[in-house]
Amino acid sequence: MNTEVVMQELEALGKERMKKMYVSNGAHEPVFGVATGAMKPLFKQIKINQPLAEELYATGNYDAMYFAGIIADPKAMTVADYDRWIDAAYFYMLSDYVVAVTLSEADIAQEVADTWIASGEELRMSAGWSCYCWLLGNRKDTEFDETKISDMLDLVKNTIHTAPERAKYAMNNFLYTVAVSYIPLHDKAFETAKAVGPVEIIQDKTKSKFLSASENIQKALDKTRIGFKRKHVRC
Structure with a gap:
C-alpha cells in the first residue's frame, strides 16, 4: 500500500x-x-x-x-530523524502524542528527550517531558537512574511556573507519572507536587486554568493505582 x-x-x-x-x-x-x-x-x-x-x-x-x-519503526529512527519529526510537529497533539510516543519505544529515547527538555523550545520541551511520562508508565523501574529522575523532579519544582505553557502541562504530568508509576520516588514526587501547588496555564489573553498534580496523585492513591504500568504505549 x-x-x-x-x-x-x-x-x-x-x-x-x-x-x-x-x-x-x-x-x-x-x-x-x-x-x-x-x-x-x-x-x-x-x-x-x-x-x-x-x-x-x-x-x-x-x-x-x-x-x-x-x-x-522507532528503533530504526536516528537522533536526526527524531529532530526532523519534532521540527515538523507544529502543535502539542503531534509533539506529545505522535513524536514523543514514537520516541519512547526507541533505545535512544532518554538521550533525545534530555536534549529536548534542555532546549528551551516549547514543543521540544513538551515532547521531552511527555516522552519520560510514556517511558515511566511503561518500562520497568529498574530501567531508570533514580538519581536522574530525582534531579528532574527538582528541575520541575524550580522551573515549572516560568516554563512555556505546553511544557507546563507535560511537567505537571511528569510529577503525576513519577508518583504513580515509579515506585522508588513516589514519596518525593508527591511532596514535590504539593510544593509546586496549582500550576496556572494561560489559555488565551482573557482566561487561564489551573493544574494540580497533587490532587490527581491523591485520586490515584485512593484508587490504589500506584505502580500502574501500561502494557503498550502505541495503539
Whole structure:
C-alpha cells in the first residue's frame, strides 16, 4: 500500500466532528478528522513500515502524521530523524502524542528527550517531558537512574511556573507519572507536587486554568493505582 492509497483511505475515514475537535486543539489544514481507533484496521493491513511512515509524516496532513507514528519503526529512527519529526510537529497533539510516543519505544529515547527538555523550545520541551511520562508508565523501574529522575523532579519544582505553557502541562504530568508509576520516588514526587501547588496555564489573553498534580496523585492513591504500568504505549 503506497502513500496515495493510504491518504485516500484516511480521507474516507474522516469525520467533520473529529476534524473540528482537532482544529480546536491546534490542528490546521490539511486534516481529515480520523478517530484514532478507526486507524487500527489500516494498521493491521500495513503493520510497521518506516519508509511509508516517513512519506506520510512529510505530507503535513495531521491524520497522516498521526498514522505515521503508528506504523513507524522507532528503533530504526536516528537522533536526526527524531529532530526532523519534532521540527515538523507544529502543535502539542503531534509533539506529545505522535513524536514523543514514537520516541519512547526507541533505545535512544532518554538521550533525545534530555536534549529536548534542555532546549528551551516549547514543543521540544513538551515532547521531552511527555516522552519520560510514556517511558515511566511503561518500562520497568529498574530501567531508570533514580538519581536522574530525582534531579528532574527538582528541575520541575524550580522551573515549572516560568516554563512555556505546553511544557507546563507535560511537567505537571511528569510529577503525576513519577508518583504513580515509579515506585522508588513516589514519596518525593508527591511532596514535590504539593510544593509546586496549582500550576496556572494561560489559555488565551482573557482566561487561564489551573493544574494540580497533587490532587490527581491523591485520586490515584485512593484508587490504589500506584505502580500502574501500561502494557503498550502505541495503539
